[in-house]
Amino acid sequence: AARFGVGRKQIKLANAEQVLALTGYPVGGVSPFGLPAPLPVLLDASFQRFDVVWVAAGTASAICPIPLDDLIRYVNGEYAAIAS
Numbered sequence: 001a002a003r004f005g006v007g008r009k010q011i012k013l014a015n016a017e018q019v020l021a022l023t024g025y026p027v028g029g030v031s032p033f034g035l036p037a038p039l040p041v042l043l044d045a046s047f048q049r050f051d052v053v054w055v056a057a058g059t060a061s062a063i064c065p066i067p068l069d070d071l072i073r074y075v076n077g078e079y080a081a082i083a084s
Contacts, residue, residue, distance in 0.1 A: 003042065003080050028060035032075045041077040043068075048079060 001008040016027045024036045032041050032055055047053055047068060054063045055071065071077060 003040075003078075025056070025058055026060070029056045029058050029062065031056050031058050032071065032077070034058075041075040042080040042082060043072070043077050044082040045079045046083055 001011045004011075014022065019025070019027050019030060022035075022037075022039065023030050024034065025031055043053075050068055052065050053068050053071060054065050056062070057064045066074075072079075
């Protein structure tokens with residue numbers, strides 16, 4: 001909410017249909033790459049403790065490792081306080 005300058009009650013999780021429409025990927029397989037239109041890519045700030053993270057690669061059963069610094073750079077991502 002803070003990242004987008006809105007109240008916490010205005011933030012909602014997308015449903016499966018919305019996720020597919022916005023990303024082109026099904027829930028569980030959303031990749032930060034190959035999105036049909038630019039979207040903000042937010043990573044929980046707690047990920048900063050890892051050198052390498054595993055990202056979805058288009059399906060729920062496909063993942064790939066990537067150095068965190070590369071991921072942030074390639075997707076123009078930013079850290080946010082997401083998890084509580």
